[in-house]
Amino acid sequence: MSRVNVAPSILSADFSVLEAEVAKMDKAGATFIHLDVMDGRFVPNKTFGPETVARIVPYCGKMLRDAHLMVYEPLAAAEGFAKAGAELITFHYEAYETEEERLHCIEGLRKLGVKVGISIKPATKVEVLDPYFPLVDLVLIMSVEPGKGGQAFMEGSLEKIAYCRKKIDALGRGVYLEVDGGINHETGRLVVEKGADVLVAGSYLYGHDDYAERLEGLKNL
Ligand code: DX5
Ligand code: ZN
Numbered sequence: 001m002s003r004v005n006v007a008p009s010i011l012s013a014d015f016s017v018l019e020a021e022v023a024k025m026d027k028a029g030a031t032f033i034h035l036d037v038m039d040g041r042f043v044p045n046k047t048f049g050p051e052t053v054a055r056i057v058p059y060c061g062k063m064l065r066d067a068h069l070m071v072y073e074p075l076a077a078a079e080g081f082a083k084a085g086a087e088l089i090t091f092h093y094e095a096y097e098t099e100e101e102r103l104h105c106i107e108g109l110r111k112l113g114v115k116v117g118i119s120i121k122p123a124t125k126v127e128v129l130d131p132y133f134p135l136v137d138l139v140l141i142m143s144v145e146p147g148k149g150g151q152a153f154m155e156g157s158l159e160k161i162a163y164c165r166k167k168i169d170a171l172g173r174g175v176y177l178e179v180d181g182g183i184n185h186e187t188g189r190l191v192v193e194k195g196a197d198v199l200v201a202g203s204y205l206y207g208h209d210d211y212a213e214r215l216e217g218l219k220n221l
Contacts, residue, residue, distance in 0.1 A: 004192055006218045007032035007066055007178065009202035010056070011047065011149045018052070019059045021206065026061035028212040029219060033063040034180070034200045035086065036149075039071035042095060043147035050084035057085040064088055066138075068119065068180065068200075070146045071095065075108045082112040090117030090140050090178075093128060106135050117178070121146060126160040133167050137175060138198070143191070144181025149202040153182025158194050165195025185217055192221045 008030050013021035022033060035053060040046035053065065067086035071077050074091035081089060089109055096102050102118070109116045117138035120129060122145055129139060141164065143157035161179060168175045178198035179191045188199050199218055205211045 003197060004219055004221055005031040005064075005176070005198040006205075006215055007034040007198055007200045008205050008215070009034040009036055009149060009180075009200050010206075011036045012202035012206035014206075018056060022056045022063075023059040023061070024211070025205070025215070026059070026063050028215045030063050030215060032066045032088075032198060033060050034202075035065065035067045035081075036202075037067055037069045037071060037077070037081065038147065039077070042072050042092065043070045045147055050080035053081055053084040053086055060085075066090070066117075066178075066198075068117075068140065069095075075105045078109055078112060078114070082109075082114050086114060088115035088117055088138060090119050090138060092146075093118055093120050093124060093132075099131060102132070103135075106132070117176075119146075119180075120160075122154050122156060126163045129164065130167070133164075133171055133175065134173075138178055139164050139168070139175060140178040140180055141196075142181055143179050143183070143187070146181075151182055153184075153187040155190075157181075158190060161191055161194040161196050168195075183218070185214070185221075188218050189221045 008025040038045045038047045065087045115137040119140035144151040179196045180200035183201045184204045
């Protein structure tokens with residue numbers, strides 16, 4: 001029995017047949033579907049809005065709709081994504097300046113009825129997450145600079161994952177530990193060894209004929 005969730009990122013999917021691209025990951029056994037939202041400010045690229053989420057909801061099956069907001073003012077953006085069908089919304093620690101603003105964001109996301117995630121970029125120290133472990137459902141460690149798919153995994157994320165695993169185990173409450181960026185069979189094994197239980201994978205899965213086999217391989221690391 002695998003304990004790892006695989007979250008295909010639609011960023012690497014063919015958007016002209018997005019519904020089919022999503023459905024095939026559900027059929028292949030993905031347990032999350034990862035939705036990368038970029039605003040062109042927090043990161044240089046822009047991706048999609050809530051209408052794209054609404055478009056794929058009927059094709060997601062049992063996959064948890066996991067929105068990763070790489071945007072400033074994530075709470076303001078979240079409402080539209082929650083209404084469109086996102087079930088878990090992750091915001092970036094770096095999107096806000098103060099703890100008060102982050103706590104307000106978490107509270108606001110709860111009011112929208114979604115699960116709440118918090119993420120840090122590679123340059124951010126993992127200890128900044130300390131106050132948030134008891135308040136969230138997911139912690140997302142970025143193992144590449146957010147902004148685009150297909151980048152190389154950064155080994156500096158491994159110690160952060162181990163740190164989060166200890167903190168989460170000490171809580172005595174389930175909090176997902178997700179890793180995003182440069183995940184393939186080898187790097188997937190490294191992060192699972194450190195305690196990750198949700199693996200985001202974009203370019204490793206999409207665009208490969210053997211995506212189902214690759215997905216199965218990641219689930220069983
Ligand atoms: C990067 C995104 C990732 C990205 C992962 O900003 O958050 O989810 O799509 O892509 P790969 O797996 O190709 O690194
Ligand atoms: Zn992502």
